[in-house]
Each structure stands twice: as C-alpha cells, then as structure tokens.
Amino acid sequence: MDVVTLGTGSPIPDPNRGGSAILVRAAGVTVLVDCGRAVVMRLAEAGVIPPMLDRVLLTHLHSDHITDLNDVITTRWVMSPVELPLPVTGPPGTAGVVERTVAMLDHDVQYRLDHHADLTWQPTCDTTEVTDGVAWEAEGIRVVAAPTDHKPVHPTVGYRIEAEDKVVALAGDTIPCEGLDRLCAGADVYVQTVVRPDLVRAVPSPRFQDILDYHSSCDDAGRTAARAGVKTLVLTHPVPPPAPGTEDEWVAQAATEFDGEIVLAHDLWSITL
Ligand SMILES: [Zn+2]
Numbered sequence: 001m002d003v004v005t006l007g008t009g010s011p012i013p014d015p016n017r018g019g020s021a022i023l024v025r026a027a028g029v030t031v032l033v034d035c036g037r038a039v040v041m042r043l044a045e046a047g048v049i050p051p052m053l054d055r056v057l058l059t060h061l062h063s064d065h066i067t068d069l070n071d072v073i074t075t076r077w078v079m080s081p082v083e084l085p086l087p088v089t090g091p092p093g094t095a096g097v098v099e100r101t102v103a104m105l106d107h108d109v110q111y112r113l114d115h116h117a118d119l120t121w122q123p124t125c126d127t128t129e130v131t132d133g134v135a136w137e138a139e140g141i142r143v144v145a146a147p148t149d150h151k152p153v154h155p156t157v158g159y160r161i162e163a164e165d166k167v168v169a170l171a172g173d174t175i176p177c178e179g180l181d182r183l184c185a186g187a188d189v190y191v192q193t194v195v196r197p198d199l200v201r202a203v204p205s206p207r208f209q210d211i212l213d214y215h216s217s218c219d220d221a222g223r224t225a226a227r228a229g230v231k232t233l234v235l236t237h238p239v240p241p242p243a244p245g246t247e248d249e250w251v252a253q254a255a256t257e258f259d260g261e262i263v264l265a266h267d268l269w270s271i272t273l
C-alpha cells in the first residue's frame with residue numbers, strides 16, 4: 001500500500017501547498033481522497049492522470065476539499081478513449097454537488113462534443129452517499145466510512161482503507177470523536193488535518209478564531225493516535241501554514257500525547273506500507 005499526501009494546504013493560499021487531496025494505491029486500485037486546489041497537477045506529479053482513478057472519496061463538501069473536483073471530472077472525460085464514468089463516494093449532499101458541478105461544465109462539454117468526432121458521450125459520475133459502514137469494496141480492498149465531527153459542517157465522514165493486510169485512516173476535518181476512533185483503531189497510518197490554536201489565537205480576526213472549534217489540534221491528533229494504537233500519525237492541512245523551520249514544533253505538540261512516529265506532511269510526501 002502506497003499513501004501520498006498530494007495536497008497538504010488549507011483554504012489559506014500557499015504556493016507550496018495544494019488543497020486537501022490524498023492518493024492511496026493498493027491491491028491494484030487507485031483511490032483519491034478529496035479534490036482540493038491543484039489536485040490534478042499533484043496527481044500528475046505522482047504519475048497519475050484522472051482516467052487512472054478507480055474512485056474518488058470525499059470527506060465533506062467544504063470548498064478546500066472539493067474545489068478542483070471539476071478538473072478531475074473534465075480531465076478524466078477528455079483524456080479517456082472510452083466512456084469512463086467517475087465513481088464518487090461522499091457524505092449526503094455529494095450527489096447534488098456532483099450533479100451541479102457537471103452542469104456547470106455544460107458549455108465546455110458542448111464545445112468538445114461539437115469539435116471531436118470521436119467524443120460522443122458526456123462526462124458522468126456514479127455517485128454514492130455514505131454515513132457509516134462499508135463505503136466500497138473491490139477485490140483485495142475495503143473502504144469503511146464513519147461519521148466525523150466537524151459541526152456545524154454536517155454530515156462529514158472519514159475513511160478507513162484496508163488492503164494488503166494494512167490499514168490507513170483518513171480523517172478529514174474533525175475534532176476527536178467516536179467515529180474517528182473506530183476508523184483509526186490499530187491503523188498503520190492515520191492522517192489528520194490540524195490547526196495550531198496557539199498561533200490561531202494570536203491572529204486578531206474573529207472569522208479566523210472560528211476555525212478552532214471544529215478542527216483537531218496537534219495534541220488532539222496525538223491523543224486520538226495514542227488511543228487507537230496507530231503506528232504513524234501524519235499531520236496535514238496545517239493552519240496557519242507553517243513558517244519555514246517551524247515544522248518540528250507541530251510534531252513536538254503531537255508528541256506530547258503520542259510516542260509513535262509523527263510526520264508533518266508536505267505535498268507529495270509518501271509512505272509505502
Ligand atoms: Zn472542512
């Protein structure tokens with residue numbers, strides 16, 4: 001199993017960090033989790049083009065996790081020699097977002113249909129919505145969803161991907177909760193989006209302070225990792241973007257609660273299990 005943090009940024013623009021997106025390759029299957037800013041560029045850097053994706057999993061419908069879904073859909077459609085619907089799984093609301101995203105592309109779709117004689121089908125997605133339980137199963141791989149807690153953003157889910165006797169838990173944006181504990185139980189790798197309350201509180205903006213009540217801090221992530229007995233904790237989507245040279249501080253905060261391996265991910269960081 002191969003896990004790549006394609007994009008490790010947040011809504012705050014950062015030239016070094018694309019939006020949230022994680023690639024998991026296992027059992028001959030390629031899965032993309034979330035479709036943040038620049039996801040198609042980072043996929044290409046990882047050697048993947050959208051027609052190679054077997055499934056897109058969405059943790060929630062916040063813009064920083066779905067803003068380039070349209071690029072994945074368009075590029076998959078226009079690069080594929082055959083009709084290739086994109087399987088998309090996400091929390092309730094996903095079907096509507098996917099439908100409206102495809103609808104937004106109608107001018108582009110018509111231009112290309114009119115121009116290319118061999119392109120005779122529209123881009124389509126097979127969308128399923130999940131809240132709890134098995135989200136998808138194929139030979140040698142099982143994806144389990146569980147509800148997370150990112151309220152007032154609701155419903156949201158995280159995923160647990162089991163394949164090749166390995167487990168990776170992909171939390172998305174959430175505070176510690178029972179569903180997250182289930183996803184992480186005994187995982188080899190647990191990927192958690194995090195914020196730094198000490199740094200966020202120093203920014204005199206009420207809107208910025210609001211993010212503290214629905215994200216895990218580094219020590220929250222460390223506590224979840226310790227409770228679940230995971231091997232490696234991967235911190236991603238750090239808010240605010242870490243100043244160069246301060247990466248160790250993020251790891252140190254999580255390490256107050258968890259004594260396993262801890263990594264602050266950068267774009268295209270990867271681990272092979
Ligand atoms: Zn979010």
Ligand SMILES: [Zn+2]
Binds near residue numbers: 010011020062193
């Ligand atoms: Zn986010």
